[in-house]
Amino acid sequence: MRGATVRVARLVRLTGVSSVGTRVFVARLAGTIVFDPLGDQVGRVRDVVVLVRPKGPPRAVGLVVEVAGRRRVFLPLTRVTSVDAGQVISTGLVNMRRFEQRAFETVVVGELLDRTVDFVDGSGQASIEDVAIELQRNGDWVVTKLFVRRHRPGKSGLLRRRGETVMVTVDEVTGLARRSAEQGAELLLAQYEDLKPADLADVLHDLGRARRLQVATALDNERLADVLEELPEDDQVAILQGLELTRAADVLEAMQPDDAADLLGELPDAQQAELLGLMEPDEADDVRRLLAYEDNTAGGLMTTEPVILGPETSIASALAHVRRQDLTPALASMVFVARPPLETPTGRFIGVVHLQRLLREPPHDAIGSIVDTDIEAAPAEAPLLTVTRQLATYNLLAMPVVDAEKRLLGAVSVDDVLDHLLPEDWRETDDDEHPAPVTRPTSGGGRG
Incomplete structure (x- = not known):
């Protein structure tokens, strides 16, 4: 009975149709929940699509709604019965085809x-x-x-x-139709301030090329580096080439070395060399080492910045290191133990200590007493398939990569492997393989 009561209450709350003269401010509308006729949540409004016309005011034709799976879809305003800054109510099913902006359309936010x-x-x-x-x-x-x-x-x-x-x-x-190169991005970024890098990357990908560069340029180096790592390669290259050279070098330094190497590998040799020359020497050396390996090998997949500690380090100190905010969950799952020097390439690799083991042992003990030496390190030349099998066989989130002298060169994490196993365009592909085509009239009530 309680479930039925809640449903009735929601239906009562959602009943109603927007009246003539209803005015809604788009910046306040962004983030509003969209409900279906039964009161179930469909998604959240992320933008409003308008047609800027030569004569007369721009006409709003639909909403960009973010649904499950971070997909943004188009909801025609003809299928909306009520819209305000508190809630949006749709009349029926939402077409789940990914929203793709057309040339004559403008998104407000x-x-x-x-x-x-x-x-x-x-x-x-x-x-x-x-x-x-x-x-x-x-x-x-x-x-x-x-x-x-x-x-x-x-x-x-x-x-x-x-x-x-x-x-x-x-x-x-x-000037509403003006495509100004000097357009700012502060208000747009304010709307998405709390988004994770992958979600903000989706927002940038949906923007036009020029606007994407404007927004990317307005991000600070750390935030832009995180977002670039989540974008398709074409978008990455376009943004990096659109930045001033010194700014581009700073952003590359802020990226994970393996991601920076992947991005530089897409650039012409001359531009690649110029950017490496502008980077800090230590950062550039890490990236150069990675560029020397083939893409689908352990060396080409690895990052040179896992948590590397000496065997005398206390468990308490090791736990403090894996709490670093810049570590991915996969790299935070273990500590790599080696002899000095502890910068890659290190001294002789000893083994790994798993996070769960760190949590079970006294904090004052040294990590050298709980090292797992049974994890087989991969040679830098090991092919992707070998790395994948070893991660799967031993249920690992990351694994060490060593050279012929058993010095630690870096670590391959499971997310690096997934990036290479998935199709190249996986960031741009919807979960639905072949949704039905959408009719999109240039006039009238919407896209169908």
């Missing part, structure tokens, strides 16, 4: 926020901070108001975005 517009009266420029859509008598949702911040002239004629904020109608400004 991704492209209009931070865009510079000109006041028709000649009083200057402003940046868009929010966009209001309003329901019309004919059932269309159109952009009616813009919340903007005026620009003030700064020193040397530069424009600063510290002016007053005002609400204007769309016919009071021009």
